[in-house]
Amino acid sequence: MPKIIVVTSGKGGVGKTTTSASFASGLALRGNKTVVIDFDVGLRNLDLIMGCERRVVYDIINVINNEVSLKQALIKDKHCDNLYVLPASQTRDKDALNLEAVGRILDELKESFDCIVCDSPAGIEHGAFSAMYYADEALIVTNPEVSSVRDSDRILGILAAKSKRAVEGLDPVKEHLLVTRYDPKRVAAGEMLSVDDIQEILRIPLIGVIPESESVLQASNSGTPAIHLEKSDVAEAYRDLVARFMGDEVPMRFTTAEKAGFLKRLFGGR
């Protein structure tokens, strides 16, 4: 059965697009035929993070308006074989994303893909709603920060009450907590909510913890999803996330601050 997975959060800037790019790439690396869709109409960015911005010709709105076929709009990823990107439109407005049309596109994608990853825009309005409405599963991207946790709770409320699965009385959307931009040092100092705190508050199963890292900027600079980085905590954390999503038992990592060794304490550095 093909799966529709929404990457959502309510709040902006928490790491949805970064996560969508790496998660979709990871799914493809594990052999799933995967498409990642940018729902942020008007503020498209997934193409830049995936490094395919110069190959965008058509977008999701062209498909919705029947101007081109899905096949014409899909862009093949340059890093993975099984991965395609469906970009958002940069010029049209969000209202073009009507639920019925989005449903039609998703149905067509289900015929040829195993995993459909929907990168949601911020907010709870039109674009965000159409990204989550058809979801089977949801990655709730949350930063260890009060406003992000509150917004995630709001999104969980909407998934539970207004998603297609809720409205039609089917099994509820399967929710996964993904904590991103986590800084174990600050948690240890009592300056940042811990993963346990966030999980206790939101009461959904934890699927991963992505540490705060400078390498994310390097990945976006070069248009390479962070999961492909060598020797990077973030890449490993995203690979763990994908493995857990696929059902592997993988212990949580990057949740505790490593004790700085003597030399490191003496000379600093990270």
Add this chain to the structure above:
Amino acid sequence: MSLIDNLLDYLRGDTKKTAVVAKERLQIILAHERAGRNANSPDYLPALQEELLAVIAKYIHVDRDMIKVQLEKHGDYEVLELNIMLPEDKRAGA
């Protein structure tokens, strides 16, 4: 807070860390917001809360934040929960 207070807190080790404050604040506000969006919370609840508040205010001065009306489901039956936090001095006198 004065320097002395800070120092005493430090020595006693009981400065509340901001992460603890964040967690407490979130638990309170989210409990409130979840109750508000609960689909089967009947629409007379806000009005009931207002009227109760008016009655109580005739006798005691209570803050609007100090009263909570909530409908909770326990198995097959529902419990209407009314919580009023009385101000310190009133509690002592009564």
